[in-house]
Amino acid sequence: MADLKKLEYLSLVSKVSSELLNHIGNSDKTLAEFIIYQHSKSSSVESFKSLLDAAGADLPESFVSNLDRLIRTLSPPGGFQLGKSKKKKGKGKAGAGAV
Numbered sequence: 001m002a003d004l005k006k007l008e009y010l011s012l013v014s015k016v017s018s019e020l021l022n023h024i025g026n027s028d029k030t031l032a033e034f035i036i037y038q039h040s041k042s043s044s045v046e047s048f049k050s051l052l053d054a055a056g057a058d059l060p061e062s063f064v065s066n067l068d069r070l071i072r073t074l075s076p077p078g079g080f081q082l083g084k085s086k087k088k089k090g091k092g093k094a095g096a097g098a099v
Contacts, residue, residue: 008075008080012071013036017031019066020035035057036071038052038055040079040080045065
């Protein structure tokens with residue numbers, strides 16, 4: 001299931017990168033991930049725009065609204081929680097050969 005979430009996230013990054021290329025002529029993956037992260041911290045289009053403005057992004061309101069709609073549409077209901085996976089570590093056999 002984690003692989004599916006990662007694939008959905010990569011698809012979203014690709015789509016945001018494509019939108020950035022169409023609107024500002026730059027399709028930087030890191031910038032797309034930053035925008036998605038800023039969106040995850042916002043609760044509305046207005047707060048999303050203010051977060052981007054505070055970060056120095058001078059983007060038209062219509063483009064920010066388009067990014068907001070795109071990210072909300074392509075994000076799963078619980079959002080993305082990559083990097084916070086809770087993998088179970090197997091218990092090693094501590095006995096044979098342990099010093």
